[in-house]
Amino acid sequence: MDMRAPRGTYDAMPGQVERFQYIEEVFKSVAERFGYKEIRTPVFEHTELFERGVGDTTDIVQKEMYTFEDKGERNITLRPEGTSPVVRAFVEHKIYGQAAMPVKYYYKAIPIMRYERPQAGRLRQHHQFGIELFGTNDPRSDIEVIDLLNTFYEELGLKQIEVQINSVGCPKCRESHREALYDFLYDVKDELCSTCQDRLDKNPMRILDCKNPKDQELTKDAPIMIDYLCGDCSLHYQEVKKGLSLINIEYIENTRLVRGLDYYTNTAFEFCNKALSGPSNVIGGGGRYNGLIEEIGGPETPGIGFGSGLERIDLALEAEEIEVPIKDYCEVFVLIADDMAKEKALAILHNLRKSKIAADTEYTERSFRAQMKHADRLGAKYTVILGSIELEKGVVLVRNMKSGNQEEISIANIVKYFL
């Protein structure tokens, strides 16, 4: 039996977890400041939700889902993506009928499972932050969503962020672009890479996003989406760009940006961290999905959101050498110098903790010196020393571990000393 964590998964151990907690706290603070409320949905859903939501031509649905049949013969899939479950909850609870629009949700470090080939920044289970904003198509809501994500990274201290945006239009203008693109690509069909040849019929727009240099050269002059936007979509896109400039968010227009999920309409965006290398430098991305809520069975409702990966954010913090504040677990270490002090030390430890002071003690019969070393390793700011000498006098020695100064404090006043 293999007792290791399965491929592409990992245990977050103390030392790592504190970094995650910090990132989560920053996200919660930013999201709630923007007026978003936390939502928690199941880690698994009916497979059909993702097939309809994410789109069955996507890689995610075609080859990356953890799908199984449960004992009740239900077809179940582990959440490969954050948006559709939130949309499902929104529809199921008929929030559209009872809440004033728009409705704003965030989710925090939720597990996402996809069957992929793992490498740096790519796992089979990773965790995402995200927000979803339902009920408005106002370009200012697009700006809010991008602003929120940008603020999140800014407050983490990330500097090397690049924002890319594009518009993928609505189904109407997308159809006319699709036709023009198909005609253009059909002529060079035989020269495209094999995966792009497959894409030609299914989803030709994805070909523009192909990283293959030869394909990029072939599609250099291909018709681009923004030239085919209808009046409404074009205006929407202009308004979004104008608003971003207004609040000083720098962005790069990437006319080839196409995201891997089918539900996007209009605004699409990605945030890269340039301190990270390779294609795994996308730490967050999202866009508008005006047809999705209807697709899941709700009324026609516009929506927009993003997802951002916890592990990649952490890699970015590391790459940019940003110090993460780490809390201290131990303020006071209670050192037992003689066995006869054990009982008194137990009471002191209890009282310190009851008074909300982080305290710890020694349970093995280690030497005085070893206990001091242990206190040092725990990062204790003070060590309370209790032995037969102190017991007789009714005091403890309080040692300041940084300065090395020690003073006698009566046992009765010890808690007060640290408050």
Place this chain on the structure above:
RNA sequence: GUGGGUGUAGCUCAGUCGGUAAGAGCGCUAGGUUGUGGCCCUAGAGGUCGUGGGUUCAAUUCCCAUCACUCACCCCA
């Protein structure tokens, strides 16, 4: 799913062209200081050399498979 690289102590890594080569540094434990951490010194503990098979008198070393990590694709966070 495709193609490369790697896998030796808790960590970072040496090493064996098949035969007394199981090693270093850091960390850990104890002592030097019979009641004082961080520096220094000494000693000690700790390894199925990823796992399983094969070749051989002999495999950690060669071969095959497998697992994991890693890099490049694909795609994404």
